[in-house]
Amino acid sequence: MKRSVVLLLLAALLAGCGSGAKDDASGPVEVVWWHGQVESQAEVLKKLTAEYNAAHPDVKIVAAVGTTNVDDMLQKVQAALAGGKAPDIAYMYGSWMAHLAKSPQVYDLTSTVKDPAFGWDDFWPPERAVSEVDGKVVGIPAVVDNLAVIYNKKLFDAAGVPYPSADWTWDDFRATAAKLTRDGVYGTAYPVAGGEDTVWRFWPQLWQQGGSILSQDGRKSAFNTPQAVQALDLWGAMARQDKSVYLDQNGEKFLPLFQSGKVGMIIAGPWALFDVIGHKVSYGVQVMPGHAGNHETVAGPDNWVVFDNGDRRAKAAAAFLTWLTRPEQDARWSLGLGNLPLRKATMALPAYKKFTEDFPDVDVFTENLDNAKQARPAVQAYPELSEKVGDAVASVLVGGTPAAEALATAARESDRILEKSR
Template sequence: MRLTTLVGAAVMLSACGLNPLGDAKNAASGYDPDADVTLTWWTGQTTESEDKAERLAAEYHSLHPNVTIKTSAGATLTDDLLTKLSAAFTAGTYPDISYAYGSWAGELADSGRTQDLSDYVLQPSFGWSDFPESARQTATTIDGKVIGVPALVDNLALIYNKSMFDDAQLPYPTDDWSWEDFRAAAKTLSDPANDRYGTAYSVAGTEDTTWHLWPLLWQHGGDILRGKIPSFNSPAGVAALETLRVMAVDDKSMYLDQTDEKYSPLFWSGHIGMIMSGPWELLQIANANLDYGVTRLPGYRGDHQTVSGPDLWVLFNHRDPNRAGASRDFIKWLTSKDVDARFNLALGNLPLRSSEKDTLDFTAYVGEYPGGKAFFDNLANAKKSRPTLAGYSEMSRHVGAAIAKVLQGKADPDVALEQAATESSDAFR
């Protein structure tokens, strides 16, 4: 989903990592499944999904009467959860389970408060390989600790307005499109004088700005980091950013969104022909009654890699094996094939597990959101993930600022990315 960068909270979380709470991998050692336990679950959900979460918590309690689960959204906005978690670590009031954006995973792992589920998820009954690889990577730190379980999976694909293509007498995008094809179509679709653009990009400098660059970087053979050293400023990164610059500056076919919040509504209302976005758009598109299509991202030399922004259920350690064990059991149940189909699919999200494609719930989901099948299939193109490493949020802020400068014609790609790499060099020490 759309992600923000909360650097101040990240710094506080990293400071918490100086006092880890015992053996995170064996946090559930001695767990008694019959012991009376009360768990706190920060769901990070909207009102509608919070109601579903409460019902699922009650259902689990009916199956396990000794386990009481207290649900709370955790914060008014999911974006605020990282700040609230940081404060709760200091006060000792943090939950047993919390929703978390994947971009926070490195900071949360560095807090020293998370469980390490690396052995638990490999138990055959858990079905770890049933989750998309990119989501498993996000839940796993660079030293192999698994701090949570995927809560939501997604990816970036190309969504296009069929009516705008019809009006311009252009053929619809295909899964085989190159970036040259994309650029040509965007230029033809654009009429800035009448507020019509071929495509759009966020220049707010947030994670929404940053993560849209990563697919192009990977397609050109680049990496975000080499170890703990920024490498996005490589020739591959410069070429990736230049791909976007020519559309924004030379062609003026790219609407530049200063807020992160405008380009989607402009697409829904027929002012933008194509956006690189995720399955969360489908509900709003359905409400707008827009005739649309979804393909995988344009590719470079046949490589159509995308990026996934999975969110996590992060499990925390309270030095209580019964709370640790019960939280593991609950999340295993919540993310099981049958229960997830009633939670994520019912909310219009992609299924967490590949095995859900054979369920009646998935058939109903695709019927309601026709683009959902394309997004589900596109998970196979999410071959890499953003690094689960403390410091990613700080680096993202610098990269986002560099992208914004370039797309607004204020800097060249090589200079801007080199500056961002220099500014990010201390983030991972």
């Protein structure tokens, strides 16, 4: 969705507070749930909904498809708010949380998750960080992932290259990619469309060296450091000198190329394993290359957000999400769809053992959540800032712009954006 459209929708969302649906105090309380999942995923949620309704006759969860594409969920919710027919629960991207937190129509879930019975500390830190904005919990985790390296064992074997070890460095990564590059095969790939898919692959290298995206007070950019320049220069050298990087202009080709044996390593999340396994690729997974022993990665959690359609409905929605995210249900929802567990306790269940058998090396992604120590900043200006950094990364890899120049430009533009957003 284009940024101008997003901003208009968010303005309407904020203006739409007070337009929630009527809270009918008679009969079972109805909770409308816009989960945004495709048909195969929706079947899992239908079964969970039926089970909850049967066990709670005073509640009726209505699992409705608010949109067939989660990308459009914000637009659907905005239209519903304007029409006085807002859902009670909706699936929302984590990057929307800072905007949503400004709306009084979004129900405050702080007391829900801070109840000791909820087990908030059982969720990984990046999930909790994305859910909370300025001390207010505006969402309950729905999906969590992170970035690691998926590699093609057959290509490594053919090139006589050892599989990556858990203590590898970025210099090791570059050398490995160069050795794999031959006979029409690229050692690795990078999506350079300039969006968040470009940017979030760069943040781990910044964090691993002690850097930050923003200043401590959130008023200035902080990513333009000598270490960040060095990290981006490494990718520039791999692309231009080593020619070991396939530059994916739209972000949609690198995974199919990996599946067909044309790319040796990709930086991706657990979602990629579905297609990799389906194409019968002999693969392995390893944590991100590190700096001085730090293998920090980035996670991309999304949330269930509750809209305030009256106290009775909001509390019923919060109670349902409390049940849905307990380990037993988490195993059926998250693991059943090939996603990582939302909670650490889920890993102790038999379902998790089967999950790791069905998706070999997926446990590397789960354990890698401990390397996701920070979250992208929960500020309204982040989407615009991300665009500027994405443009900088693309200009270095594709256009050959020196990293120092590209990041300096991105920092100046980001500071102007941050100033305007205050």
